[in-house]
Amino acid sequence: MESATVTRVLSPALLALALLLGAAAAPAADGPTYANPIYGGQDPYVLLHDGVYYIAASAPGDSAIVVFKSDKLTDPGVSRTVYVPPATGPYSKQLWAPEIHRIDGQWYIYTCADDGDNANHRLIVLKADTDDPLGSYSMAAELQTPGWAIDESVFRAADGKLYCVWSGWPVDTVPDSTQHLFISRMASPTELAGPAVDISGKMHEWETRGRPDGLNEGPQPLLRDGRVFIVYACSGSWTADYALGVMECTDGDLLNPDSWVKQPKPAFSRTDHVYGPGHGCLTKSPDGAEDWLVYHSSIDPEGSWNRSVSIQRFTWTADGAPNFGRPAPWGTVLPAPSGEPANKLISEPGGELAETFDNLDRWEPICFFRRTSVRVRDGALQVRGTLDPRYGDKLVLRDRDYADFEAEVEVNRRRGDGAAGLLFRISNAAVGVNRYHGYTAQWTADNRVQLVRSNGDELTVLAEADLPGRPNRPLHLRVVAQGDRLSVYLDGARKPLIEAQDETYFTGAVGLLSGGVNSTFDNFQVRPL
Incomplete structure (x- = not known):
């Protein structure tokens, strides 16, 4: 980050780049700046709560859960290990893509785990033992899905009900041949009310790179002006063609698979400079004035699981859909999120x-x-x-x-x-x-x-x-x-x-x-x- 005490006048080229990347207006002529990628990691999930950012992440080796705390989106902040699973058992290994949520005054972490065999991956919920999000968490429940499941996220819809979305193997398909997105209403933060509804629909060709039958994962709900979108990752995460797609519930019936329509083109995809951008989350700038995408991409041009995390401002189209633009080339100097404190x-x-x-x-x-x-x-x-x-x-x-x-x-x-x-x-x-x-x-x-x-x-x-x-x-x-x-x-x-x-x-x-x-x-x- 650059201190606000250092003035950096943005060149016409940088102003043009900001517009290309989806900025609704020209950035300020001075103030803090940053460059991507901001740190090494994967599957980022960032929650802005009471002016503070919290990030849930898997420890290296997917062997534990770590929570970060920061007043800046450009710096993940201080971290603490909050959960270490048992050495053996059904939820002891491969803790993937954790998310931290604050629901009804309680801290939860939603993640998935298995016994060392990926075929046994299931959704689990961890509940904070105290009111400190960086304190310890305990196993609260397995969310009962029809089978293999990863990457859950939860949200409260306009009807006041809590919903869970995740990625799973459809019943009666060859294991690991495809991944679809599912949604279910929740009876509580630790229990699904069912049924599990497959909302993936038809796969576009750009959702099938590295997985011919299609791969959808990492769903992220995005609610605005009464509309419900899901931003999701697609194609193989190990490929340079990993990307983000967007689907929308067109009539408010969240549990009707026919109500969900995918956009025909990827919403955020590879360039000559950024490879495999995917598995993102959505958050706000510290002052709440700007919308930001947090995502990972591969450090290898051919794609791989050697990944790093970037952030980028996004805006909205005239018809009210999210506009993510194109990934900024690594090293490009960009204005930091509005309201971010300076050094x-x-x-x-x-x-x-x-x-x-x-x-x-x-x-x-x-x-x-x-x-x-x-x-x-x-x-x-x-x-x-x-x-x-x-x-x-x-x-x-x-x-x-x-x-x-x-x-x-x-x-x-x-x-x-x-x-x-x-x-x-x-x-x-x-x-x-x-x-x-x-x-x-x-x-x-x-x-x-x-x-x-x-x-x-x-x-x-x-x-x-x-x-x-x-x-x-x-x-x-x-x-x-x-x-x-x-x-x-x-x-x-x-x-x-x-x-x-x-x-x-x-x-x-x-x-x-x-x-x-x-x-x-x-x-x-x-x-x-």
Whole structure:
């Protein structure tokens, strides 16, 4: 994210892009910005409740449920593991696509699980043990469906009744040959009232890529002006043709399959720059003025389950249907959601921060599945950037920007061919190598210290120097930035090892880089000058 204290005038090209992507009006000429993808992950579900965003997600390996909390849509926020299933049993494995909901004053998480055999996937409901959405949850019920079922979502219709929609295998079809969408009325948040109505109807050709009989999943209800839409994912999630479709209940009879009509064309689909965009959810900007789509897409051009999460504003057509536009190319700088709080510019004494890495709450990880790639151990931060070097693992201090400052950290390279070091004056940090605007003081694989600038795509080396011999211990990096002068000191030296003058970036966040290398960071400090 870019602080509101930094003015970025949007070019005519960016204004045109915003219109192409479905913006109803030209974006503001300044203010916070962001770039996609915002973090590594999949199957995002975001709930805005009382001005706070909550995200439910599966832990890596689909072995537990994690809930995030944030005041920004561009940052998933702090997280806690809220549910770990039993080691064995019918609901012990493969917890997929969880959603967090607040119903009648109670927190619920809707997900699916099995015993390790996908054919036994069923819908389950977890109920919060307290009123804290980041507290513990307990198994409440299985939702009784006719058979295999995943990806449930719930909503309250205009008639006041609660409904559940999900993806399942139709009865009397070959297992795993097709997936349809079903809807049922609910007797309570933990019980279906039946019947299970198949509303998928005829499959369009673009819903059958990778699954000839068609695949519909990830249904998301969208209610507006008395109309009921379902936004859903279609085609194989492992393909680059994974996409989003839209269907609408045309007469208000939600349990009549003939009432549901699919739009003839995909609503959101691949481009030359974004592959397999699907399994999204819908939410609002912090001030409630804008509609936003949150979705995942593949990091591989041919499609795969290596996925990252993006956000994009959407609008409405003249006839009242959602208009998602086209996926913004990764790295494109876009206006942040309206009402999103800006980073605070730390410029006065008292803004010092000494981080012993007790936890990750101060940091925003932009990494490959953060709980496998980032951890805190023995007071140090460990980043496994080799898990997937294409993610360009970064961690950014939350909610703080600096102009003139001094920052230092001990960094130890463990394994890998990438660079590790200190990010500073950065904005628009996103998933991917070099995807940030700002500077890095980095230790490279060929044993050099470099001062580099990134424009979000390519690096420019401003200064560099060889290290004397290959260090077998951590390096102590210290960066001093004052105006356009940037200096990098090594191991407590009084004279900078390298320095440069550059007038591209004057404020921004501070962070850590471990792209394509396993690194350990310790003794981090930053203070304004």
